[in-house]
Amino acid sequence: MNKDENHFLLVVLDGLGDRPVKVLGGRTPLEAAQTPNLDWLMKKGRGGFIEPVFEGPFPTSKDAHLSLFGYSLRKWNMGRGVFEAAGLGVKLKKNDLAFRGNWATVDEGLKILDRRAGRIKETKVLVRALKKIHSVSGVRFIINSGIEHRFTLVMRGKNLSDQITANDQHQAGVKVPLIASLDDRPESQRTAAILNHFLEEAHRLLKNHPFNKARKEKGLPPANYLLLRGAGQLREIPSFQEKWNCSAYFITGGGLYRGVAKILGMKEVKVTGATGKTVTNLAGKFQTAAEVIKKTPFLFLHVKGTDIYSHDGDCQGKKEFIEKIDQALKPLLDLSGTTVAVTADHATPCEEREHSRDLIPVLVWSKKIREDALEHFGEKECAKGSLGLIKQNQFLATVLENWL
Numbered sequence: 001m002n003k004d005e006n007h008f009l010l011v012v013l014d015g016l017g018d019r020p021v022k023v024l025g026g027r028t029p030l031e032a033a034q035t036p037n038l039d040w041l042m043k044k045g046r047g048g049f050i051e052p053v054f055e056g057p058f059p060t061s062k063d064a065h066l067s068l069f070g071y072s073l074r075k076w077n078m079g080r081g082v083f084e085a086a087g088l089g090v091k092l093k094k095n096d097l098a099f100r101g102n103w104a105t106v107d108e109g110l111k112i113l114d115r116r117a118g119r120i121k122e123t124k125v126l127v128r129a130l131k132k133i134h135s136v137s138g139v140r141f142i143i144n145s146g147i148e149h150r151f152t153l154v155m156r157g158k159n160l161s162d163q164i165t166a167n168d169q170h171q172a173g174v175k176v177p178l179i180a181s182l183d184d185r186p187e188s189q190r191t192a193a194i195l196n197h198f199l200e201e202a203h204r205l206l207k208n209h210p211f212n213k214a215r216k217e218k219g220l221p222p223a224n225y226l227l228l229r230g231a232g233q234l235r236e237i238p239s240f241q242e243k244w245n246c247s248a249y250f251i252t253g254g255g256l257y258r259g260v261a262k263i264l265g266m267k268e269v270k271v272t273g274a275t276g277k278t279v280t281n282l283a284g285k286f287q288t289a290a291e292v293i294k295k296t297p298f299l300f301l302h303v304k305g306t307d308i309y310s311h312d313g314d315c316q317g318k319k320e321f322i323e324k325i326d327q328a329l330k331p332l333l334d335l336s337g338t339t340v341a342v343t344a345d346h347a348t349p350c351e352e353r354e355h356s357r358d359l360i361p362v363l364v365w366s367k368k369i370r371e372d373a374l375e376h377f378g379e380k381e382c383a384k385g386s387l388g389l390i391k392q393n394q395f396l397a398t399v400l401e402n403w404l
């Protein structure tokens with residue numbers, strides 16, 4: 001792509017797609033929202049749908065973003081832990097094995113009482129305490145605190161395998177299962193054994209730690225166990241730059257999205273107050289994007305709030321948040337030499353409160369593009385758009401080849 005004239009800004013509103021709901025008069029949140037700026041882009045640009053490409057019963061944000069960036073999941077997918085750890089700023093090395101996890105509460109018999117240890121917020125002192133376990137059989141353990149009760153764990157050493165079970169089955173009231181290997185390879189069995197040893201040691205340190213004893217005295221659940229899931233091993237993956245021959249930047253508030261972008265070698269543009277939550281600096285994100293995109297060929301801008309309202313089943317909140325986004329993205333309307341796409345990674349229908357395989361609305365606008373002259377950015381109008389239906393992992397190629 002020609003760096004000087006062609007710029008591509010990809011705006012991903014997480015979980016934007018939805019279904020018509022009664023409380024919004026039989027419209028989707030995007031259809032019901034008052035969005036003069038998105039409507040302007042839709043009118044001057046082209047509309048359509050993206051068909052999600054994913055593995056498993058429904059699309060995860062990780063799979064959906066990899067697909068959207070044009071990566072084949074069969075070839076390049078890795079367990080979520082890799083992206084979560086990278087999102088927290090861990091500099092992963094090839095073959096590192098990473099997990100996402102929860103600080104949890106277990107009783108004397110290792111029965112899980114609380115999968116989130118009372119949604120514990122401050123865990124730095126416990127992370128420090130676990131540094132005492134320097135390594136097990138030559139494998140190092142690196143823990144980083146995430147938001148609230150979440151953390152990431154990285155195992156670094158030789159002959160590790162991600163073919164092992166999780167000890168977090170998303171279920172309380174059961175005994176914590178031991179980690180087991182999923183295949184017969186010696187490295188899988190060794191990884192499981194080392195990890196079980198580490199978890200036992202960690203539990204011993206945590207249950208006796210003064211911080212947890214103090215929590216117990218205050219009637220709070222102690223964070224005395226590490227529940228792990230999303231095992232992933234960092235493998236080589238072509239960077240975005242290598243794949244598309246253009247350097248890429250990103251703006252996001254959230255951990256996982258930062259992780260996906262970082263693993264693909266994109267460079268971060270930080271925006272003060274960008275949180276990845278529903279209270280975030282939307283104006284700052286879009287204003288910064290409008291400035292940065294003038295100097296860079298590709299920018300990925302991620303907004304999380306739409307998905308959060310969807311998981312809460314709050315379609316009115318989602319509609320109002322879309323209206324806030326619309327106000328914030330006004331600076332994009334002045335961009336010349338730039339193609340702007342607004343879409344989602346997947347649909348998250350409010351009534352389902354979960355990601356779905358529904359088609360995802362998309363609009364693409366640039367000053368050069370031929371107009372569809374559609375009235376409003378919404379699912380119904382997208383069905384009339386000239387983009388038609390594009391497979392998610394073909395979307396970027398379609399835009400880069402046709403409109404830049």
Ligand code: ZN
Nearest residue numbers: 014015061345
């Ligand atoms: Zn998502």
Ligand code: ZN
Nearest residue numbers: 015307348355
């Ligand atoms: Zn979600």
